[in-house]
Amino acid sequence: MKKLILASILAMTMSPSAFAMSNQEAIKTVHQATAMQYCGFEDEHVIRTGGEVFVIYSTTGIPTDEDGITECSGGSGTYMTHLAHLKNGRVIKADLFEDHDINTRFIDTDSLSVSNGILSFQNREFGKNDPNCCAGDIYNTQIQLSTGRLISRKFVGRAPE
Numbered sequence: 001m002k003k004l005i006l007a008s009i010l011a012m013t014m015s016p017s018a019f020a021m022s023n024q025e026a027i028k029t030v031h032q033a034t035a036m037q038y039c040g041f042e043d044e045h046v047i048r049t050g051g052e053v054f055v056i057y058s059t060t061g062i063p064t065d066e067d068g069i070t071e072c073s074g075g076s077g078t079y080m081t082h083l084a085h086l087k088n089g090r091v092i093k094a095d096l097f098e099d100h101d102i103n104t105r106f107i108d109t110d111s112l113s114v115s116n117g118i119l120s121f122q123n124r125e126f127g128k129n130d131p132n133c134c135a136g137d138i139y140n141t142q143i144q145l146s147t148g149r150l151i152s153r154k155f156v157g158r159a160p161e
Contacts, residue, residue: 021053021086021089023046025089026046026053026055026086027043027046027055027057029086029089029090029091030043030055030057030084030086030091030094031043031057033084033091033094034057034059034082034084034091034094036063037062037063037094038059038061038062038063038080038082039059039060039061039062039063039072039073040058040059040060040061040072041057041058041059042057042058042059042060043055043056043057044056044057044058044081044109044112045109045112047114047119047145049114049117049145049146050117050145050146052085052086052087052145052146053085053086053087054083054084054085054086054096054119054145055083055084055086056081056082056083056084056109056112057081057082057084058079058080058081058082058109059078059079059080059082060072060074060078060079061073061074061078062078077105077132079105080104080105081097081104081105081107081109082094082095082097082098082104083095083096083097083119083143084096085145085148093148096143096145096148097143099148099150100143100150100153102123102125102141102150102153103123103124103125103126103135104123105135106123106124106125106135107121107122107123108121108122108123108124109121114145117144117145117146118142118143118144118145118151119142119143119145120140120141120142121140121141122138122139122140122141122156123138123139123141124136124137124138124139124159125137125139127158134159135159136158136159136161137155137157137158137159138155138156138157138158138159139153139154139155139156140152140153140154140156141153141154
């Protein structure tokens with residue numbers, strides 16, 4: 001009986017719920033971990049799947065330091081969407097998107113969905129003769145959250161002009 005009780009207590013303390021954090025805590029953790037890399041932090045979504053937490057966030061600008069003064073570069077070309085992976089309350093990867101050839105300036109965050117640990121979304125890539133402002137090739141993209149692996153990236157058409 002003592003072994004059963006001890007095993008139950010141990011199972012409860014080792015379960016993912018023991019490391020549960022609120023959405024606000026997850027967002028704050030990612031913001032603090034990336035503050036020196038990016039400017040203009042804005043949270044988009046918190047995803048919980050398989051006992052792990054993922055935060056989709058956007059940034060605008062990259063900090064530069066001149067003579068001890070930190071300033072942020074600007075312009076539409078510095079806007080990016082990121083996917084952070086947290087485990088046990090710590091950021092283990094600040095951006096899973098950076099491992100793939102995905103244009104993170106044009107991820108449609110309204111199209112995000114998660115099913116069975118797979119993140120699906122639409123994004124745009126530059127097609128032939130597209131200006132820097134306006135990527136026109138639309139892709140459906142899927143990423144396995146637990147591994148960060150790109151599962152699928154399919155061209156679905158061109159954006160209307």
